[in-house]
Amino acid sequence: KVNPRYTSQTCFNCQHIAKENRQTQAKFECVKCGYKANADINAAKNILSAGHAVLSAEGGRSQGRPLKQKTCDGREKVA
Template sequence: MVNMLEYKQQWRGGLLIKVNPRYTSQTCFECKHIAKENRQTQSKFECVKCGYKANADINAARNILSAGHAV
């Protein structure tokens, strides 16, 4: 799949940035606190430090997007 995305991005003049997904589902997007307890269920994320609540997949996606933009 990554090869396909790279090919498509090159074809369209885009850029694919690979981001390590490690801890993105346990990291709070708001305060960046990392804890296993932040991800309470498959879909529920609640930061034990700041109280930020979100869908766990949305929170992880925001962390991945932020990491990609930081590159």
């Protein structure tokens, strides 16, 4: 539900979008605020944030997903 377009060029810190922010495949540095991070980590944070916004707008869950996770009966007991 989250469009990944421009997430690797968007600053997670200040939301400034510029292709100059993505200096190399691995390096992200915002030309506006100076925020530095691994480019993939920065993009992942943007996608996660957008995903939370989508879930919030949908009332906390997407259509077709259970309200509650099922527990697993196969858990090991720790002594």
